[in-house]
Amino acid sequence: MCTESAASQDSPLAVTPPIRPRMPWRLAAVEALPNFRLHVRFVDGTEGTVDLNTLVHSPGAGVFASLADSALFDQVFVEHGAVTWPGEIDLAPDAMYAELKKGVQVWNVLESHSTPTQ
Numbered sequence: 001m002c003t004e005s006a007a008s009q010d011s012p013l014a015v016t017p018p019i020r021p022r023m024p025w026r027l028a029a030v031e032a033l034p035n036f037r038l039h040v041r042f043v044d045g046t047e048g049t050v051d052l053n054t055l056v057h058s059p060g061a062g063v064f065a066s067l068a069d070s071a072l073f074d075q076v077f078v079e080h081g082a083v084t085w086p087g088e089i090d091l092a093p094d095a096m097y098a099e100l101k102k103g104v105q106v107w108n109v110l111e112s113h114s115t116p117t118q
Contacts, residue, residue, distance in 0.1 A: 025097035026081030032074040036067070037106075038083065040096060048100035050083075051108040052091075058110060063089055 024044040031039045033049065036056050041047040056067040067073045067085060075086055083091040099107040 023081070025094045027078045027083060027093050030076050030078050030083050032076050036070070036073055038076060040083065040093075040100070042093070042097055042100075043081070046097060046100055048096075048104065049106045050096050050100075051106055054108060054110040 024042060024046070026043045027040055028043045029041040033039055036051070036053040038050045038052065039047065040050055052064070052067065052073075055061060056064050056073070061068070066087065067089065072085060072087075077084055079090070082093050083096075096107060
């Protein structure tokens with residue numbers, strides 16, 4: 001008689017491969033920089049800087065106003081391919097990706113102009 005449960009061997013978790021985001025606009029890495037900026041790298045290798053200084057200090061910042069605390073801002077991490085902070089604050093990666101893919105070196109989230117790559 002077998003004392004081991006067959007359920008553990010046949011578990012969906014045991015046979016299902018891990019989820020690996022493949023959409024190019026999914027983030028692979030994020031790093032907090034001084035002055036409320038982020039260095040981001042996407043799964044396809046596209047990378048650049050996202051400037052959130054204007055956003056977090058604007059009167060209409062909404063949920064992003066709490067990120068004006070640099071200690072919280074610096075806790076940024078990647079979750080499910082998106083920029084995320086504690087407290088369920090996240091920033092969708094698709095707009096960042098689109099701007100950086102155009103060759104923009106630094107993308108300011110609220111300003112209409114960015115610094116093109118030379």
